[in-house]
Amino acid sequence: MIKVSCVNIFEKVIIMKKTEEKIKLYSAWYCPFAQRAWLSLLVNKRDFKYIEIDPYNKTEEWMRISKGFGTAPVVIEDETTLVDSLDILKYFDNPKTGTNYSPEIEETLSFINKDLIPSFYRFLKATNDEDLKKTRAEFTIFLNKFSNEINEKGQYYLGQNFSIVDLAFIPFAYRIDLLLRHYKEYIVAKEVKNFARYQQWYEAIIKAEFFKETKTGMDNYDEELINFYKVYSEGGGQEDVTKS
Template sequence: MGSEEVKVVSFWVSPFGKRVEWALKLKGIEYEYIEEDIFNKSNLLLQLNPVQKKVPVLVHAHKPIPESFIILQYIDETWKQYPLLPQYPYQRALVHFWADFGERKLLNPSWVAMCSSGEDKEEALKVAREAMEKIEEEIKGKKFFGGDNIGYLDLALGWISYWLPVFEEVGSMQIMDPLKFPATAAWITNFLSHPVIKDNLPPRDNMLVYFHSRRKALSSSFKGWFKV
């Protein structure tokens, strides 16, 4: 038993780490949570993820696995109960496509928009809002991206329900307009109502303090980013 133990090394406010915890909880897998200080990285993290030095890391039977999407797939292949990915290769491919799209076209630009100003912010907001339009089309007519149950893509995009409103408040901006994106708004309600999700979210007040300080620290980092 002990040799099969599961650990999650993460940082309290990481949306990437939460994906992993949600997946384990949906599957009913017990795990030990290890909080990492990402501003003063532990030897444990450097040893578990020497190449990237990033959280989250899943440790299963002493084997470390980095990168939240790779971890989600590993979890789904290792524990078969409560499948996260669809049964057929084509549907699986689409899920991977949209997960990747959400990361590049919505999460990254939302982050940049929160931290930047002027032309950079405008460009980032444009990309993020265009991505929201595509996501709205995808969720229309469904309770979850996974159908009747929360699946891989719900976990991948789950940050939209709870992190994005904080980014919007910190960045004094709006990306997820519920009037323009009613299907996404309904999905957010469904997602946040699920017991596994609502009981596993970081405290909003602490998030606001944290992201305000990140915004301040990174405010000059994204000058001209969109030209690259």
């Protein structure tokens, strides 16, 4: 049984009280990068304490915890502090080295982080017709590239085996489907040429219990996400997420 100590997500407080869990996850419910870390801990069956924070509130304590970055997620285990979501995935996927991946996997992870995700945010944040057309086309190319490389011999990206690639992209795939459909009238089924394969991959993960658990127990999770990202759809929100 996985032990997860959760802070009420609406209180936005940091609890520093020591518990039996050696691992602390500082997370923000809306953040796909933080959801990556949460999923990794669940999939790898690690006991941890979940601590909901507001990363925009740059208190002295939060900046100390996050090593001066002030961003979620942050994972602390003993003397180790990790502040990058991809590093967290690698740490718990392969704790001995954290880097023992094939060149193909590293290339795919780099593509997701440096091309696919920034292009999603650029499209979401685009407001004028010229930018919408340009960012839509760019994002569609990248999404089709990801879809075309999904292994056909199983339900996950690499085939039968669930992997770090699935963890790296699924939080963003969920937001792509939800937010772009709502704000940009972008329907993935109409844009992805290999949609049947993409849909099989997508639904296999979002229907899994470990993914459902990261929806923070909110009955209106999708509605809350849509409301939170409204400012992004109007061109606001964080700028760094759009940069490759």
